[in-house]
Amino acid sequence: MTFEYHVAKNGSDLNEGTKLNPFLTINQAASVATAGDTIIVHEGEYREWVKPKNSGLSKTRRIIYKAADGEKVAIKGSERIKDWQQVEGTVWKTTLPNAFFGDYNPYKEEIFGDWVVYNPGRHLGDVYLNGKSFYEAENMEQVKNPTVQTEVLDHWTDKVVPVHNPVQTKYVWFAETDENTTTIYANFHEEDPTQELVEINVRKCCFYPEETGINYITVRGFEMAQAATPWTPPTADQPGLLGPHWSKGWVIEDNIIHDSKCSAISIGKEASTGNNYRSKRKDKPGYQYQLESVFLAEHAGWTKEKIGSHIIRNNTIYDCGQNGIVGHLGCVFSEIYNNHIYHIGLKREFYGHEIAGIKLHAPIDVQIHHNRIHDCSLGTWLDWQTQGTRVSSNLYYRNNRDLFVEVSSGPFIIDHNILTADYALDNHAQGGAYVNNLIRGKMVHRKMLDRPTPYHVPHSTQVAGFAATYGGDDRYFNNIFISDEGLENVGTDHYNGYPTSLEEYIEIVHENPGDHEAFNKVEQPVYINHNAYLNGAKSFEREDGKITADQFDPQLSITEQGNEVYLSCVLPDDFEKMLGEVQTTQTLNRVRIVDADFESPDGSEITLDTDYLGDKRSEKSVLGPISKLQKGKNHIKVWG
Incomplete structure (x- = not known):
């Protein structure tokens, strides 16, 4: 019953x-x-x-x-505070007993954990005026005399970038705590906090089990906001504003989620498999503790039967300090689609190497498709054990970077996406298939020989081995690459000098003496064919069947009209003459290290014959993510 x-x-x-x-x-x-x-x-x-x-x-x-x-x-996760006293000018304060917060006081708890790089003493608390969050000051002088900051340093790219909504930077708060009380000071400027809606972070989460193994829960149709969530690296407990806490089979759908101090939705690990030991013990690198967490998770029942297989769909996620969706290990076999994710990691009150709209470690067989991700520090970051993962038909724009795949051996598929950031792709992995994408922006390709990471029995959490990232073993078919003034490394010419078949690779390896030393010296094979290179994008030197139009500017733009988004571009007159074949399991070649095929999560053969808009491709069709692209002007609705 x-x-x-x-x-x-x-x-x-x-x-x-x-x-x-x-x-x-x-x-x-x-x-x-x-x-x-x-x-x-x-x-x-x-x-x-x-x-x-x-x-x-x-x-x-x-x-x-x-x-x-x-x-x-x-x-x-907040409480409304009405009891404010004016201190000086536009600065007000409220004093609360520490008992008000129970055993978790966000104004004592600092942003802390593995891979936090920059934090000038900032905490998990926050202050909101009529729903808009303030910035935490470093001292009382900054509260009395706040300055409007229009630019900040992006720690990853070492470039100065604009502050999101810089007018908010004049609204600041600062807290002092002692044994009995917490006093919060805030500069409300022309507003009277006793007459407006003022809220402060109080609780760690909004919807999150305390126990693990709470399976098969659906969460639908809520707004959730204003939680004092902690920093969530892959070597720690990973609570989010909302999440399943190391369980199976959740459906998170049709929610509006915003203003999480760190992460909004977490489908990640729990504390017993490691909890910031690099930062606490300081005796081993975080990399080593992350390796250990994989084996600790196996001992704790990390299998398809017990963990993962979540569905996250049709949510709107915005204004979070670290991640829109995060998860290490607990994300396996999940599906993430039709979400709108924006304004993630843009306040820059703190910084670390774990910030993105979607940041997943070990996303085994995770399917990420038809999401709109924009105005984020980084759109999507897949880190470690990206195997059986597919990133398909996603829309990326106005991010500082769009997509990053790191220290993984594949097989993974990146297909039918629109990537338009000036910094479009970081490929620090191997064994990927990049098919029918539109890529406008810088591309960075790197080896990682000093961090061997696990790979798995296909469609399983069982570890099959470890490998360094040698670079290469990648496939690029039917993509459109677009460069622009000031952009560099757009295209596939960074693979120049790489062999083009496994047979050629093996022959070169065995011309070198030694065992593993020989493999470290020789570039892995790449499979690159039928791509278009426009406006200065550069091709792989041994590519056959390509379109090159160095001087042709496609005038690419992404425009928003309400909730609708449009792609506009101009394509060369010969664009429709070169058609790309539909790629399948049979055409993509097995990846070398894992010795595994590109397949669907159920192990069946995969056919990449559905374009960004959901239209079926013929056996041969035009390049890029949308099969109705044509020569000349194009103006196509890509969201809404």
Whole structure:
């Protein structure tokens, strides 16, 4: 027998949870709901950390948490503060007993953990005025005399970049804590905080189980915001504002998620497999602890039967300090699609090597498709064990970088994407297939010989071996590469000197004496054919069947009209004359290190015959992500 429980702001936790007599809190419903039950939450703000207690049992016997149809339901990790006293000019303060925060005070807790590179004493707290977040000052002088900062240093590229929404930088806060109280100072300028909506971060999460193994949960239709989430590197516990906490089979759909101090949705690891030991113990590199976490996870039941297989779809995620979606190990076999992710990692109050719209480690068989990702520090970063992963038909624009694949041996597929950032692609991996993409922007190709990383039995978490990243073993077919003034390294010419078949590679290797030393010296084979190079993009020297138009400017632009996004470009007169073949398991060649084919997650052969817009390609069709591209002017809706 299944039940439908109701939660409403006029309810009571002493009620039975019916529509006529609803509960007051979502947690009360969570404490009684079991497999097959549905929890319907009615309109209003719920300031609580929802901690699911019970697990669903299967895809069809799950526990569903949903906002009532047509009703706006917000779950917040913040509390409203009305008690402000004016200190000096436009600076106000509020003093709260530490008991107000319980055992987790975000104004004591600093941004801390492995791979945090820059943090001038900033904390997990935040202050919001009518929904807009402030910036944490480093001292009281900055609160009294805030300056508008229009540019900051991007620590990864060492370039100065614009601050997102720089007018907000004048709104700042600073906190002092002692044994008994926490005092928060804020500069509200012309606003009176006693008359406006002012909120502060209080709780770590909005919807996140305390226990692991809470499986088959659906979370649908909520707004979730303003959580004091901690830094989430791959070597630590990874709580997000929302997430399954080392479980299986969650569906997270149709939500609006924003203002997480660090990460919004986490599908990552838990604490027993390592928790910032590099930063705490300081005795081994983070790389070593990350290796250990993979084996600790195996001992903790990291298998397809127990972990992962989540669906994250149709969500809007924005204004988070570290990640829109994050996960190490716990993300395996998941599907992430139709999400709109933006304004991630742009406040730059802190910085580390784990920031992106989507940042996944060990995304085995994860399918990332049809997402709109823009105005992020980095769009998507796939790091370690990118195997069986497919990134398909995603729209990237106005990011500082679009896509980064690191220290992985494949096979992985990057197909039918639109990448338009000035810095489009970081390829520090091997064994990838880049098919039918539009790539406008800088491309960086690097080897990583000093960090051997695991690879797996295909479609499994079982470790099969370790390998350094030699560079190469990549495939580029049917792509359109576009350079522009001031851009460099656009195209495939960085593979010049690489062999073009496994047979040629083996022959060269065995002309060199030694064992592993020979493999370190010889470039891996690459398979590059039927690409277009426009406006100065450069081709691989041994490529056959290509279009080269050095002086042709396609006038590429991405424009927004409301929630719709359009791609405009001009293509050469001979564009339609060269057609690319549909790529399949049979044409892409097995990857060398893993000795595995490019396949679907279920092990069946894959055929890349569906374009960005969902149209079926003929056996031969035009290059790029959209099969109806044509010579001359193109103006195509690519979102909305």
